[in-house]
Amino acid sequence: MSEQALIELTNVAKTYRRGGETLSIFSDLNLTIPAGDFVAVMGPSGSGKTTLLNMLGGLDRPSSGTIMFDGAPIERLSENQLSAWRAANVGFIFQFYNLMPTMSAARNVELPLLLTSLSGRDRRERVRTALEIVGLADRMGHRPKELSGGQQQRVAIARAIVADPKLILADEPTGDLDRVTAQEILEMLQLLNRELGKTIVMVTHDPAAAKYAKRELHLDKGTFEERLT
Amino acid sequence: MTDFGLILSGLGRKSFRTALLAFAIFIAFLIYTVLGAFRVSLETAGDASSETRLAVSNRINFTEPLPLAYLNRIQQVEGVKDVSYSMWFGGFFQEERNFLLAFAVEPDSYTRIYRDLNIPEDQRQAFVNSRDGLLVGRQTAERFGWTLGQQIPISSNIWRRRDGSNTWPVVIRAIYDGSDTQGAVAVYINYEYFDEARAFANDTVGNFNVQTVSPDVNDAVIRAIDSQFSNSRAETETVTEAAFQAAFIDQQGNLGLIILGVTGAAFSTVLLIVGNAMVGAVRERTGEIAVMKTLGFSSGRIGRIVVGETLLLSFIGGGLGLLIGWILLTGGRELLGGFSPFFGTLRFSPAVLWPALGFMLVLGGVTGLVPAWNAMRVNVITAFRRI
Numbered sequence: 368m369s370e371q372a373l374i375e376l377t378n379v380a381k382t383y384r385r386g387g388e389t390l391s392i393f394s395d396l397n398l399t400i401p402a403g404d405f406v407a408v409m410g411p412s413g414s415g416k417t418t419l420l421n422m423l424g425g426l427d428r429p430s431s432g433t434i435m436f437d438g439a440p441i442e443r444l445s446e447n448q449l450s451a452w453r454a455a456n457v458g459f460i461f462q463f464y465n466l467m468p469t470m471s472a473a474r475n476v477e478l479p480l481l482l483t484s485l486s487g488r489d490r491r492e493r494v495r496t497a498l499e500i501v502g503l504a505d506r507m508g509h510r511p512k513e514l515s516g517g518q519q520q521r522v523a524i525a526r527a528i529v530a531d532p533k534l535i536l537a538d539e540p541t542g543d544l545d546r547v548t549a550q551e552i553l554e555m556l557q558l559l560n561r562e563l564g565k566t567i568v569m570v571t572h573d574p575a576a577a578k579y580a581k582r583e584l585h586l587d588k589g590t591f592e593e594r595l596t
Numbered sequence: 597m598t599d600f601g602l603i604l605s606g607l608g609r610k611s612f613r614t615a616l617l618a619f620a621i622f623i624a625f626l627i628y629t630v631l632g633a634f635r636v637s638l639e640t641a642g643d644a645s646s647e648t649r650l651a652v653s654n655r656i657n658f659t660e661p662l663p664l665a666y667l668n669r670i671q672q673v674e675g676v677k678d679v680s681y682s683m684w685f686g687g688f689f690q691e692e693r694n695f696l697l698a699f700a701v702e703p704d705s706y707t708r709i710y711r712d713l714n715i716p717e718d719q720r721q722a723f724v725n726s727r728d729g730l731l732v733g734r735q736t737a738e739r740f741g742w743t744l745g746q747q748i749p750i751s752s753n754i755w756r757r758r759d760g761s762n763t764w765p766v767v768i769r770a771i772y773d774g775s776d777t778q779g780a781v782a783v784y785i786n787y788e789y790f791d792e793a794r795a796f797a798n799d800t801v802g803n804f805n806v807q808t809v810s811p812d813v814n815d816a817v818i819r820a821i822d823s824q825f826s827n828s829r830a831e832t833e834t835v836t837e838a839a840f841q842a843a844f845i846d847q848q849g850n851l852g853l854i855i856l857g858v859t860g861a862a863f864s865t866v867l868l869i870v871g872n873a874m875v876g877a878v879r880e881r882t883g884e885i886a887v888m889k890t891l892g893f894s895s896g897r898i899g900r901i902v903v904g905e906t907l908l909l910s911f912i913g914g915g916l917g918l919l920i921g922w923i924l925l926t927g928g929r930e931l932l933g934g935f936s937p938f939f940g941t942l943r944f945s946p947a948v949l950w951p952a953l954g955f956m957l958v959l960g961g962v963t964g965l966v967p968a969w970n971a972m973r974v975n976v977i978t979a980f981r982r983i
């Protein structure tokens with residue numbers, strides 16, 4: 368393979384313990400995602416899609432196995448190291464946007480930049496650029512409540528890319544949107560992948576949405592089944 | 597935007613709640629400031645210079661006069677070191693609304709007994725030696741822009757002169773600074789100059805001001821004076837200055853304790869209210885905190901932001917409390933300072949200020965502790981499952 372692997376999961380297992388029972392989500396998961404990939408993860412409810420994203424984003428740890436990011440294992444980082452790592456490398460997009468209700472669009476997008484050493488001036492410039500990319504430069508001062516669902520999700524995308532991370536993780540980003548708006552969002556993700564070279568892992572229930580990705584992974588009973596689109 | 601911006605945005609999330617909490621803190625600090633000033637005054641009220649001072653007034657009512665002729669007999673009471681006398685003048689300057697807290701006094705003995713007025717010695721001499729001299733408190737001198745040597749008219753709304761006027765022209769001979777036990781508001785005119793001109797009630801005084809040789813003899817002197825004049829035309833009632841200042845208090849210690857209790861109760865209540873409200877505020881924000889953690893904000897930084905919110909709240913409310921307290925004390929002192937020397941001593945002292953800053957820090961820190969801990973413990977994965 369000529370492309371370098373951005374993410375590499377080796378023998379990853381994840382179990383949850385609830386009371387006396389242990390619930391095994393994955394027992395032996397192996398996966399390579401090259402830099403610049405756009406992967407759609409599908410699968411029945413409860414199959415562990417969100418759990419997988421959480422592990423890729425350093426929010427959750429595997430019970431065993433290794434997760435390599437850019438050649439370095441992340442599962443051994445401390446909580447604080449993981450926070451810093453996330454701030455630098457991962458952008459998150461959620462189903463329900465998860466914007467800060469009291470802050471303007473610009474301030475929401477600025478949040479990840481507070482974790483960098485950029486000056487206020489540079490931050491404002493970056494925020495403007497990010498909002499321009501998602502086509503909302505004229506809505507900088509609007510609060511989430513004053514924006515439509517699709518617009519809110521675009522602000523969330525701007526927030527995900529503003530710190531220029533390599534990886535974008537999206538958990539059902541169109542799950543709460545109508546078909547036309549969903550298409551706009553998916554086209555935007557495609558654009559980020561194609562033009563800015565962002566590696567994207569997107570969880571979705573919608574086969575039509577999955578078609579926007581370069582490949583589809585089906586997660587069921589703890590293993591992947593791959594289909595190229 | 598900075599972390600301070602995040603703190604503001606956290607507080608601004610529900611501005612009405614924030615305003616109510618700041619108001620609760622404000623009230624606690626206002627109570628603290630005003631009662632604290634009372635406490636400081638009470639603690640300093642009974643110091644050496646005033647403990648040997650007694651006030652003799654008419655038994656019927658302290659506004660009734662006493663004959664000046666009593667002076668000799670009081671001087672002869674055993675244990676009496678010095679005696680002076682004073683009469684309420686009911687003064688104003690030019691217009692009635694320029695109220696003056698004015699007394700006619702025997703200058704030499706009065707300024708001997710009230711050393712704590714703090715008069716420069718040369719000015720004291722000048723006041724004692726001039727018939728028409730005026731002794732003025734620094735605050736009043738500044739209020740009207742009076743200076744030494746200036747001639748001014750002071751008028752009375754009680755007394756009239758034999759020539760029909762109610763105005764005594766005087767020359768400012770001394771300005772006193774007061775002390776912890778004395779305000780610097782009252783003005784004093786020479787009794788003799790006042791008495792020889794007034795149209796009625798001549799040779800009477802409002803109070804005799806007695807200094808005893810030691811606080812230990814106070815009770816004996818009080819009994820001796822009052823029995824001296826029992827069954828006479830004007831019976832007397834003698835009390836210690838301390839008793840006069842805090843007539844409503846039997847034991848100053850108890851009032852101090854009550855003040856401490858009230859202040860303590862106010863602070864504990866506010867602590868619970870604010871702490872509880874902030875725990876709720878953080879709980880409402882669980883989702884937002886989870887998002888911030890996802891973006892890469894560390895738990896420590898999120899905890900600091902929450903404590904920053906409670907600290908800011910505490911300093912806003914507390915600062916306002918101090919400010920309004922200071923305004924009330926300053927105004928109260930000027931309004932009431934003359935009626936009782938006690939009110940004249942009320943002030944916003946460092947003994948009140950420094951602990952207040954400490955309390956703000958503690959209140960802000962303590963009320964932030966639990967919510968900050970809760971915020972730091974927010975688990976991103978379970979928080980999102982709940983959303």
Ligand SMILES: Nc1ncnc2c1ncn2[C@@H]1O[C@H](COP(=O)(O)OP(=O)(O)OP(=O)(O)O)[C@@H](O)[C@H]1O
Pocket residue numbers: 383384385390392410411412413414415416417418419977978
């Ligand atoms: N903290 C936890 N404690 C116990 N069980 C958990 C925990 N988190 C997830 N699970 C379980 O792990 C399994 C996978 O959950 P996950 O959220 O990853 O599924 P999913 O594929 O994203 O489902 P959906 O499509 O409904 O979002 C579920 O059975 C869930 O109940």
Ligand SMILES: [Mg+2]
Pocket residue numbers: 416417418538
């Ligand atoms: Mg899920």
